[in-house]
């Protein structure tokens with residue numbers, strides 16, 4: 609059988625037949641305005657940036673445009689809970705590669721609990737190691753998805769997968785991601801984890817008030833702040849807790 613090639617997702621553009629209002633959500637977010645300039649890496653594209661910079665909004669827009677429920681899960685997951693969905697997907701046109709992915713998953717830390725309940729209700733547990741995700745710890749159930757559910761030849765969108773994972777499990781997640789990349793998979797991952805961001809042969813897109821731009825791992829705040837803090841934590845703690853009057 610011929611080798612399948614990536615990427616499945618090349619880039620997103622704004623549909624020319626839509627009217628964009630830059631004054632209101634989601635186009636009021638600078639990174640959303642620049643979504644067209646993101647070229648996805650065939651292996652892993654990371655979204656990084658401050659809280660509220662628009663990573664989840666863009667990831668959700670892409671996910672819904674790809675056919676996922678905004679809550680996450682496989683494309684078969686069909687439910688909508690109380691959380692509001694951004695209308696971004698209605699504006700997006702996705703440029704996709706020729707081969708179609710055979711597998712797809714959207715993992716969201718925020719709504720993972722709801723997806724787990726849906727899996728229990730529908731009795732659809734086979735791909736999750738056969739065990740209810742609710743009877744596993746948060747981190748265990750995340751790892752069950754990474755290790756049992758994702759099959760390869762897939763497109764995988766992950767929003768803060770590190771949220772539940774210990775440092776050791778984050779290293780295990782790196783191994784799982786690498787194996788899936790070798791197995792012709794493509795990832796887009798919103799993360800704050802310097803461990804995950806270290807993955808080589810990937811692209812890091814930084815979201816901020818000016819829009820989006822690519823950065824090298826060692827130039828990210830995540831790398832610099834974590835490294836500096838761990839190397840100098842007694843002094844940094846002193847500085848953090850210093851009374852203003854002593855300054």
Ligand SMILES: Nc1ncnc2c1ncn2[C@@H]1O[C@H](COP(=O)(O)OP(=O)(O)OP(=O)(O)O)[C@@H](O)[C@H]1O
Pocket residue numbers: 633637657658659660661662663664665666692693694
């Ligand atoms: N449905 C919505 N309506 C209006 N504003 C929204 C909506 N959803 C998100 N926002 C706002 O859009 C901004 C971007 O939110 P988003 O969740 O994309 O940030 P993020 O980069 O994922 O942050 P974090 O790192 O905290 O997860 C925030 O200021 C948020 O309050």
Ligand SMILES: [Mg+2]
Pocket residue numbers: 663664665767798
């Ligand atoms: Mg987010």
